[in-house]
Amino acid sequence: MRATSRPDLEIAGIGSAAGGQYHSVKMEGVCKVGDAIDCFAFKSNGLTTVNGGIMAEEQLEVSGKLSCHGGMVGGNVKLEGQVTVNGPFEADRAEMNGLVKVKGDADASDFKVRGALSVEGWLTAGQLEVKLEGPFHAEGIKSRHITVRHHGKGGLRRLIESLLPVWQVQLKARTIEGDIVDVEETTAELVRGRTVVIGPGSDIDRVEYVADLVVHPQAQVRSRLQIQG
Known part of the structure; x- marks a missing residue:
């Protein structure tokens, strides 16, 4: 210092x-x-x-x-x-564990979230890693590498459940964009990426991908389009 x-x-x-x-x-x-x-x-x-x-x-x-x-x-x-x-929220590296609300955009080079997060604007990151233990809401998400996983029912999730009695372990955003997008328990209007993996519990209106698309049998994708990178 x-x-x-x-x-x-x-x-x-x-x-x-x-x-x-x-x-x-x-x-x-x-x-x-x-x-x-x-x-x-x-x-x-x-x-x-x-x-x-x-x-x-x-x-x-x-x-x-x-x-x-x-x-x-x-x-x-x-x-x-x-x-x-x-x-707004801005950081070089951000680690969030618990229940966090941001009434604006959120931006970090390296973003790790465990628990529940609400972002009223866009979440932008170089790399985003999410372990869902509660609701995650953002207007849009943009990152080079996005990973979203359902983290199960741990102590942190029980705490969030006590604070938010009516809740759902789900990530919701209008748009999700990245080079590599690997998500589960995610609801979005549009997911766009070079390589896209839509995991279980996901409900996506439209996926646009450049190279590869994998959709889990327990996921729903209404429209798929391969595009030029």
């Missing part, structure tokens, strides 16, 4: 602080920040509310429940628990 004259911010227990520019931010307990935060490293554990966006240039880690009243930008981002981002 680079040398800087910015102060550190630490809250333990129940406390509040102003937003602003910091070097390192560490919050544990019940914490509230009155405005946006711009820092190099951000870490929260417990119940945290930030009345603005969060920018953490190098590292951003959340464990517990976080409500961010703005966008979220980070280098390496790890979110565990129940997280709401009231704006």
Whole structure:
């Protein structure tokens, strides 16, 4: 981490602080920040509310429940628990475990999701790996390599089920685009890729593929078209 004259911010227990520019931010307990935060490293554990966006240039880690009243930008981002981002999300590398809501677009070079995710805009990634334990919604998904798997009934899925009593382990998007698209338990209007594998539990209106298409017997594809790459 680079040398800087910015102060550190630490809250333990129940406390509040102003937003602003910091070097390192560490919050544990019940914490509230009155405005946006711009820092190099951000870490929260417990119940945290930030009345603005969060920018953490190098590292951003959340464990517990976080409500961010703005966008979220980070280098390496790890979110565990129940997280709401009231704006766009952007990271170099992102790992999400739990129930995450993004009220905007989501963008990361390397994106790993386990649990449930709601993205009100487009999710764009270099590589996307999804282990479904709850509902996954996005307007559209675009990535070079997309993998979606049904992860079974684990402890995280039971937690999501308690938070969302009426739910379905399903990925839903209008459009899914990638070089390699390998999905199951997925519903989409259009899936387009060079190599496309439609796994069990999927319901796709139209598939456009360049090289290869494999459709599982327990999947439904209404229209198939081989196109030029």
